[in-house]
Amino acid sequence: MFLPGARSSAGFPSPADDYLEKSLDLNELLISNKVATFFMRVDGDSLKASGIRNGDMLIVDRSINPSHGKIVVAVVAGELVVRRVESRDGKLVLTSDDASIKHEVIDGEEIQVWGVATSSVHIL
Template sequence: MFSCLLGPWPCSPEMPPQPVPLMGVRVPAGFPSPAEDWAEERVDFNQRFIRHPEATFFFTVDGDSMQGPDPARSIAHGALLVVDRALEARHGDVVVAVLDGDFTVKRLFMRNGHLALVPENPAYPSLVLQEGQSLEVWGVVIGCYQAFRQDVRPRRRQ
């Protein structure tokens, strides 16, 4: 399945803060360690991660072209992308682009006058911009949320 995007949904700067506890300990991914039972601070997602609220939007990934062998670079079907339109895209950024009128999410390749949109999934070809095609880099993906349980996936916008 080729990745397409559902959205964009704007990040609302008028949203009331929704602070959640940020624990004062890091969770070891190796050997277990004793947990502390208190939070060090409360964190609001918007204040912590959104630098340009008026230019930040959310998309839902629909497809598997960004699921690759490297888990650190992989973006799963159903992931919620946080996209900042105020940032200038650079080589290697994951971007939301509009190619010939269709939204897609890919890694941006810009070297020596060559421009391509590169998937993480090796089953898909890179999209090399050809003469006559239109490409707009719509925004830079600054993060994503991926649920591990089906029952806590982000709710669809009403």
């Protein structure tokens, strides 16, 4: 994808056009570890207040360790869910912007973190 500079010529092309910025590579911008990265479509609005909406595309990196404040994809009761991680009393807890969703301690057995979301793509 071409990433234009701050200005475009409306007349004779400028000799400076030979020194335009390089094109934008979304893979380079959004993916730091290709082998460990996958895409996931969000289903639901449990993190809407955090800017993650129904239908958004998350870029998730499985090589990143979950930590306080990160958005993660986790396996809860056999299903993939998107939640925020909080540190409480030395334990990592899955939380949501939706008060009706129960907070759950990440124990590694019943609940496992699948990966950490690094970006969210929202279509206007």
